[in-house]
Amino acid sequence: MMMDFSHETVVWAAKTFGLIYLVIFSMAVVAYAFWPSRQKEFHDASAAILKQEDRPWR
Amino acid sequence: MFKLHYRLERRAIGMTLGIIAAASIGGFVEIAPLFTIHQTVEAAPDMRVYTPLELAGRNIYIREGCYACHSQMIRTLRDEVERYGHYSLAVESKYDHPMLWGSKRTGPDIARLGGKYSDEWHVRHLLNPRDVVPVSIMPAYGWLMENDLRTDDLSDQLTAQRVVGVPYTPDMIRNAADDAYGQANPDSSRAKGVKTRYGEETNIRSFAGAPGRLTEMDALVAYLQILGHLTDAASRDTVAKDLE
Amino acid sequence: MISNLTTGERRGALLILLVMTLVGLFFAAAGRGDPIAVHGALIMVAAIALAFPIMARLYDPEPPAERFDTYYDDPSKVGIILTFVWAAFAMFVGDWVAWLLVEPTWTTSGAWSSFGRIRPVHTTGVIFGFGGNGLIATSFYVMQRTSRVRLPDQLSPWFVLIGYNLFCVLAVTGYMLGITQSKEYAEPEWYADLWLVIVWVVYFILYMRTLARREEPHIYVANWYYMAFILVVAMLHIVNNLAVPVSFLSAKSFSLFSGVQDALTEWWYGHNAVAFFLTAGFLGMMYYYLPIRAGRPIFSYRMSIISFWGITFMYMWVGSHHLHHTALPQWVQTLGMTFSLVLIVPSWASAANALLTLNGAWHKVRDDATLRFMMIAAVFYGLTTFEGSFMAIRSVNALSHYTDWTVGHVHAGALGWVAMITFGALYASIPWLWKRERMYSPALVEVHFWLALSGTAIYVFALWNAGIIQGLMWRTYTENGNLAYTFLDSVVAMRPYYIARAIGGLLFLLGALAGCLNLYLTIRYAAPATDTASLKPLRDELNDAATLPAE
Numbered sequence A: 001m002m003m004d005f006s007h008e009t010v011v012w013a014a015k016t017f018g019l020i021y022l023v024i025f026s027m028a029v030v031a032y033a034f035w036p037s038r039q040k041e042f043h044d045a046s047a048a049i050l051k052q053e054d055r056p057w058r
Numbered sequence B: 001m002f003k004l005h006y007r008l009e010r011r012a013i014g015m016t017l018g019i020i021a022a023a024s025i026g027g028f029v030e031i032a033p034l035f036t037i038h039q040t041v042e043a044a045p046d047m048r049v050y051t052p053l054e055l056a057g058r059n060i061y062i063r064e065g066c067y068a069c070h071s072q073m074i075r076t077l078r079d080e081v082e083r084y085g086h087y088s089l090a091v092e093s094k095y096d097h098p099m100l101w102g103s104k105r106t107g108p109d110i111a112r113l114g115g116k117y118s119d120e121w122h123v124r125h126l127l128n129p130r131d132v133v134p135v136s137i138m139p140a141y142g143w144l145m146e147n148d149l150r151t152d153d154l155s156d157q158l159t160a161q162r163v164v165g166v167p168y169t170p171d172m173i174r175n176a177a178d179d180a181y182g183q184a185n186p187d188s189s190r191a192k193g194v195k196t197r198y199g200e201e202t203n204i205r206s207f208a209g210a211p212g213r214l215t216e217m218d219a220l221v222a223y224l225q226i227l228g229h230l231t232d233a234a235s236r237d238t239v240a241k242d243l244e
Numbered sequence C: 001m002i003s004n005l006t007t008g009e010r011r012g013a014l015l016i017l018l019v020m021t022l023v024g025l026f027f028a029a030a031g032r033g034d035p036i037a038v039h040g041a042l043i044m045v046a047a048i049a050l051a052f053p054i055m056a057r058l059y060d061p062e063p064p065a066e067r068f069d070t071y072y073d074d075p076s077k078v079g080i081i082l083t084f085v086w087a088a089f090a091m092f093v094g095d096w097v098a099w100l101l102v103e104p105t106w107t108t109s110g111a112w113s114s115f116g117r118i119r120p121v122h123t124t125g126v127i128f129g130f131g132g133n134g135l136i137a138t139s140f141y142v143m144q145r146t147s148r149v150r151l152p153d154q155l156s157p158w159f160v161l162i163g164y165n166l167f168c169v170l171a172v173t174g175y176m177l178g179i180t181q182s183k184e185y186a187e188p189e190w191y192a193d194l195w196l197v198i199v200w201v202v203y204f205i206l207y208m209r210t211l212a213r214r215e216e217p218h219i220y221v222a223n224w225y226y227m228a229f230i231l232v233v234a235m236l237h238i239v240n241n242l243a244v245p246v247s248f249l250s251a252k253s254f255s256l257f258s259g260v261q262d263a264l265t266e267w268w269y270g271h272n273a274v275a276f277f278l279t280a281g282f283l284g285m286m287y288y289y290l291p292i293r294a295g296r297p298i299f300s301y302r303m304s305i306i307s308f309w310g311i312t313f314m315y316m317w318v319g320s321h322h323l324h325h326t327a328l329p330q331w332v333q334t335l336g337m338t339f340s341l342v343l344i345v346p347s348w349a350s351a352a353n354a355l356l357t358l359n360g361a362w363h364k365v366r367d368d369a370t371l372r373f374m375m376i377a378a379v380f381y382g383l384t385t386f387e388g389s390f391m392a393i394r395s396v397n398a399l400s401h402y403t404d405w406t407v408g409h410v411h412a413g414a415l416g417w418v419a420m421i422t423f424g425a426l427y428a429s430i431p432w433l434w435k436r437e438r439m440y441s442p443a444l445v446e447v448h449f450w451l452a453l454s455g456t457a458i459y460v461f462a463l464w465n466a467g468i469i470q471g472l473m474w475r476t477y478t479e480n481g482n483l484a485y486t487f488l489d490s491v492v493a494m495r496p497y498y499i500a501r502a503i504g505g506l507l508f509l510l511g512a513l514a515g516c517l518n519l520y521l522t523i524r525y526a527a528p529a530t531d532t533a534s535l536k537p538l539r540d541e542l543n544d545a546a547t548l549p550a551e
C-alpha cells in the first residue's frame, strides 16, 4: 500500500510534518498549562487530594 | 446532572484522544519510512532461505535464549569490523522473523560465525563450554544431544514463514521434514533433494556426529554454521562506510 | 471477599471461569504433542481452582448496600500482596542469574533452569509481575480516591488483576518450557499476547468508567499518567506482537516483521515499554503518593502537565538510539539521538517537581523511611534519565552498547526508581488499606530502605566499572595497530564486578524479603487504627499544608 511512495518522499514527510507537529503541539500544551483562567482549577486539584476523606462522595 | 456527566465523560475521552495523538506520531515518523526501505537496501539476488534444519536450529537458539548473551549485529566501528568481520548489512537479516540482533555481549558477536569452527568443536563446546574454553561462563547444553528434533511441524513452520514473506516454495514446504533429516544424514535417501531445493552450497553432513539420528544438536550446529553465509553481499560490498 | 460480590457478579465470575476452563481443556487436549498443551492444562486448572471458592459462596446473601459508602479496595489489597510475592520471586531469580554469570555451574542440569531461559523469567517477573501488579493495585486505589467515586462494579477489577497475573504466569512458565518469541520484554507467545489484549481493554474501560462517574470536574494529573500507561502500552503491545502462529494449536509464531523493520519495531516497543510502563505509570504513583505522604501539594501543577505531554510526545521518537551504528538508516539514528537529548527536559522537570514538593518537609524525609523511599526514587529518576540521554549520544553509545554499562543503567532505573517508588507507595497504602495504625515494624521499613539503597549503589557502581572496562577493552589497540585484547580477556576481567553485582543484588533481595515479612506481620498482628482520623493520613499537618500554594 505504501509501496507507491518513494522512500525519499516518506522520509521528507516524516521530517517536515513531524517537526511542524512538534512545534504546534508544544505551543498548545504550554498555552493550556498557562491559560490564566485555569490557575484556580489546577490549584484546587493539587490541594484536593490532600483532603482525604476515606469514602466516596455520594 | 446528566449533562454534567456528559461533559465529564467528554473530558476523559478528549484526554484519551490527546494521548493517542501525541504518542502515535513519533512512532509513525520513525517507523513508516522503514516500510519503504527495501528501495534503499542493498540487493542480494543470491540470498537463500534457511533450510528446515537451520530454521529448526534457529528456533532452538531462540528457545534457549542464546540471544541474551550473543549479538548478531556487527556495528560500523573499526574495532568491531576487525574483530568480527564486515559490518552487518540490512539485507542479511531480511529473512529473519524475528531478528536476533541482540543487545548484550556477554559472549562475542556471532553474526559471521559460520565456518569459523568445526562441527566437533561446536558440539563439544555446547555440551560443556569449559571443556574447550576453560574460563568460559557460557552455560552447558547437555540436553541438545539427548533430544530428538521435532520435525512433524516443520511444514507448518515453513508455511507460516511464507505467510510473513519468506519465499519458501510449495516443494520446500511439502518436503520440510525429509529435508531436515536428510541434511544431517548424508547417506540416507532423503538427503538427495536438499541441494536441489536449497542450492549447491548447502552444508549436508552429520553435524552432531550421531548418524541415523536427528538431534536438536544437529539443528543448532547447522544453524551456527550458516551464520553470515546466506548471501555473499558483504564480501561483494566494496563501498566501505567510514568507520569510526 | 467473595461474599462482597453481588450474586450477579458471582455468577458472572463463574461463567468467565467456565469459558476459561473449556478453552484450557481444548488446548490441553487438541494441542497434545506441543508445549501449548501444558499451558492449556494450566489455564484449566487455574480456572477450576478459582471456581471452587466462588461456588461455595454462590448462595451467600447479597452484600449490604452500605458498601456504596466505601471504596472498593479488595482488589488493591490482593494486588499489593501479589506485588510482594512477585518481587520476592523475580528478584530471587535475578540474583540467581547474577550468580550464574560468576559461576555458570550453579544451576540444575535441567533445561528449564539454564541462563537463557531464566533471565527472561527475571525481567518479566520484575517488570510485569512486580511492577505491573504494583501499578494495577495502586491505580485502583488512586483512581477511586482522586475521582471520589467507588469502582463502577466489583467484577471487572478482579478480571483485570487475576487475568493479568495469569498472563504473567503463562509468560514465566513459558520461558522455562522453551516458549518464547525472543523479543526483549515481549517474549510471551501469541496466545498469551491475545489474552493480555483482552485484559487490557477491560482495564482501560474500567478506568474510563470510573473517571466518567467522578464528582470532581478536574482529572488529577496522576490519572493522566496512569492512562497514558494503559493506552500506550496497548498500542505498543499490539503492534510489536503482530505475528503469524505456526498453527492454531502450536505455541510457536513468527514475527510479521523481519530484519531492520523488526529491530526498529522491537526497540520502538522496548524503549517505550521503559517510557510508558516503567516511567509514566510510576510517575502517576509518585504524583499521588509523594504529595500525600509529605502532606504538601505538588510543587507546580503546571510543570507536571507540561512534563506529561513532553514525555508522552517525545519518548515515542527515541527507540532508535538502541540501534546506533547498525544497519538502520543513519537519519533515524540521529532522530533518536536528538529526541533523547531533548527528553531530559520533561524528565528533569518531573524529578525536580517531586524534590521541590519536599521543600519544607525535609524533617519528614529524615524521620520517615517511606517518604525517603519516594525521595530517593525521584533522585534516581533524575540520575537515570540524565544517564540515558548521555548514552543516547552516538559516540558514547559506541562504547556503552552491548556492555554491562547498559545493564547498570537499566538497574539504576529499575532498582533506584521503579522499585523504590513502588515500595514507598506500598508502605504508604498498606496501613490505609488494612486500617492499621502503621506498618507493624517501622524499623523493618528502615532496614529495607538501607538494604535497598546500599544494594542499588553496589550494583550500579559495579556495572558502571564493568561496562566501561569492557567497552574499552574491546576497542583498545596495541602500538602496532592490533586489537590489544581478545574477547575472552574481557570475560575474565568481568568476574570481580559480577561478584560485586550479585552481592548488591542479594542485599536488595533481602530488603524485599524484609518487606514481605513486614506486610505479613502488619496484616496479621498490627494494631488496628483506633480512630478514623488516622485513616486520613497525617491529617493535622495537612490542614495547614493544604493552604500553602506553591505558585
Ligand code: HEM
Residues within 6 Å of the ligand: B068, B103, B104, B106, C091, C092, C094, C095, C096, C097, C098, C099, C119, C122, C123, C126, C127, C131, C406, C407, C410, C411, C414, C415, C418, C419, C501, C502, C504, C505, C506, C508, C509
Ligand atoms: C534483586 C535485584 C535484582 C538483581 C540481582 C538483578 C539482576 C539482573 C541480572 C543478572 C540481569 C542480566 C544481566 C545480563 O544479562 O548481563 C538482569 C537484567 C535485567 N533486569 Fe534485573 N535484577 C534485579 C532487579 C531488577 C528490577 C527491580 C528490575 C525492573 C523493575 C530489573 C530489570 C531488569 C531488566 C530490564 C533487565 C534486562 C537488561 C538488558 O537487557 O539490558 N531488574 N537483572
